Amino acid sequence: MKFGITGLSGSGKSTIFEALTQIVLGEKHKTENCMGTIDVPDIRVGILSDMYKPKKTIYAKIEYFLPAVHNQKSEIKKDQNIWTFVRDCDALIHVVRNFAEYGQEPSTPHKDFLQLDQDIILADYITVEKRIERIEADKKRGKKIDKEESDLLPVCHKNLEDGIPLRRIPEIASAQALKGFAFISAKPMLVLFNNNDENAKFPDCQDLMEKEECMIIRGKLEQELSHMSAEEVGDFLSEYDIKEAARERVIKKSYELLGLISFFTVGEDEVRAWTIKKGTSAxxxxxxxxxxxxKGFIRAEVLAYDDLMDAKTYNEARKKGTVRLEGKTYCVNDGDIINFRFNV
Structure with a gap:
């Protein structure tokens, strides 16, 4: 899963990227798009690895993408090239400045959020308007039109015209007929208020927090944490009364935002976590x-992680009857350990 990091200039996007990925950017992010692929922390993977002692242990992965600075200007150009690089992301992390430094104007988080969000809405509005014009021209030429697309685009147009991002309309955001447009305002969004080291409070943005998924991150502090040893991190967290590093919290919230879960495959060769959407069939x-x-699916042999922990061994779980065979339509649960039986 890929998250695009957006935000106005000076919001601390590169600081947040470093805090999440532990990648030191230097100056390259000003001219290059940057990608960080990291393991999704999951204590269950480590425990299963200790149990099976496999040759390889593979955690689920998540990607954080930071567009180059010159592609992140607040002005919208008609060709919309500044948004090209985040269109293939699954979701957005919108970094909002909630700190002030010497010589800076006081932060205006709600205003800053709305400014970039309106830019995103405008980019989608232009895309929709052009497509509607094309459809009308095709109708006059007698070309066959996709009715679902033709019906949904005016709904998009009206909401975007009213300043409503498409992510607020689930039936539109998830419509298959519109997937090809990769609308930016339809992508799930996590708003990160970037605070200074001493501030752990949300800004006065109650209306925004009621509509969007919001989190606090002390960017500079978390950036420092990302480059420390595990022992140093423990001491640092205690000093600042932080229960869990933002990196872990943001990843968890990222999973929740996209409705993701993990299932596991285990064995002597490999213990691995796989990422799927909630509600995915076997x-x-x-x-x-x-x-x-x-293609060759026969059955799924399923054991819940908690049942394995209770039984201590797979064989004991089998004796207890908690290992079960499931068919194609079985809905996979978070933490399921699955051995797929198949024949091709």
Whole structure:
């Protein structure tokens, strides 16, 4: 899963990127798009690895993408090139400045959020308007029109015209007929208020926090944490009364935002976490591993992680009857340990 990091100039996007990915950017982010792929922290993977002692242990992955600074200007150009690089992201992290430094104007988080959000809305509005014009021209030429797309675009147009991002309209944001447009305002969004080291409070943005998923991050402090040893991190967290580093909290919230869960495959060769959407069937989960497994699917042998921990061993869990066989339509749960039976 890929998250695009956005925000106005001076909001601390690069600081947040470093805090999340532990990648030191230097000056390159000003001219280059930067990507950080990191392991999703999951204590269950480590415990399963200790149990099976595999040759490889593979955690689920998440990607954080930071567009180059010159592509992040607040002005919207008609060609919308500044948004090209985040269109293929699954969701957005909108960094909002909630700190003031010497010589800076006081922060205006609500105003800053609305400024960039309106830019995003305008970019989608232009896309929709152009497509509607094209459809009308095609109708006059007698070309066949996709009715669902033709019906949904005016709804998009009206909401965007009213300043409403498409993520607020679930049936529009998830409509298959509109997927090809990769609307930016339809992407799930996590708002990160970037505070100074001593401030752990939300700004006075109650209206915004009621509409969007919001979190606090002390960017500079978390950036420092990302480059420390585990022992140093423990001391630092205690000093600032932080229960969990923002990196872990943001990843958890990222998963929640996209409705993601993990299932596991285990064995002597490999213990691995796989990422899927909540509600995914066993058949579709099999395809995440390999298309051949889906093609030749017979049964899924399933054991819940908690049941394995209770039984201590897989064989003991089998004796207790907690290992079960499930069919294609079984809805995979978070923490399921699955052995797919298939034949191709």
């Amino acid at each position: 058949l579709d989960a099999a395809e995440v591993i390999h298309s051949d497994i889906k």
